[in-house]
Amino acid sequence: xxxxxxxxxxxxxxxxxxxxxxASAPMNMTGTWEVTVVTSNGTGNPEFELKQEGNxxxxxxxxxxxxxxxxxxxxxNTFEINYESxxxxxxxxxxxEADTIKGDVDFSSYGAGxxxxxx
Numbered sequence: 001x002x003x004x005x006x007x008x009x010x011x012x013x014x015x016x017x018x019x020x021x022x023a024s025a026p027m028n029m030t031g032t033w034e035v036t037v038v039t040s041n042g043t044g045n046p047e048f049e050l051k052q053e054g055n056x057x058x059x060x061x062x063x064x065x066x067x068x069x070x071x072x073x074x075x076x077n078t079f080e081i082n083y084e085s086x087x088x089x090x091x092x093x094x095x096x097e098a099d100t101i102k103g104d105v106d107f108s109s110y111g112a113g114x115x116x117x118x119x
Contacts, residue, residue, distance in 0.1 A: 024040030027077050027096045028052050031119045037105055048081065050118075057081060061090075079103075 033048040046063025048070065057072035057079065065085040070082035072092075079101070081092040088110060094103020099119040106112050 001059060025081075029057060029079060029096060029101075030064045030108065030111055033101065033119055035101070035115050035117035037113050037115045039105075039107075039111055050081075061085075065090075 007108060010012050029050050030052045033050060035046050035048060035109060037044045037046065041077050044064045046061055048059060048061055050057055050059040050070070050072075052074060055074050057070070057074060061068045061081075063069050068085055069085040070081050070083040073098075074080060076095065077095050079092075081095055083090050089108050091106045092103060092115065093106075094101050094115065101117045102114060103117075104112060104114050
């Protein structure tokens with residue numbers, strides 16, 4: 001009986017450890033993301049081609065402002081993407097859930113907006 005009890009406790013502990021490790025692992029954002037941006041000046045539909053290595057993001061932005069190299073980071077299910085267009089810093093911050101993203105975009109002193117996207 002004691003052996004059965006210890007086996008059940010071990011299974012519970014191992015299961016809990018697996019769940020906590022999985023929950024803290026960063027999401028993988030590698031791939032092509034089709035995004036819809038909404039601002040007070042209208043909407044846009046840029047595309048991001050991203051590659052994730054560890055927590056670091058790199059890739060390209062393609063959209064209304066041309067094509068730019070991007071950098072960023074992932075922390076759990078949150079992320080940040082940065083690039084510069086014509087000297088203007090642009091920053092996307094958001095969350096990822098499976099193949100969807102959403103959040104806010106900051107165009108420095110030129111305004112802000114929100115975005116949603118899918119892979």
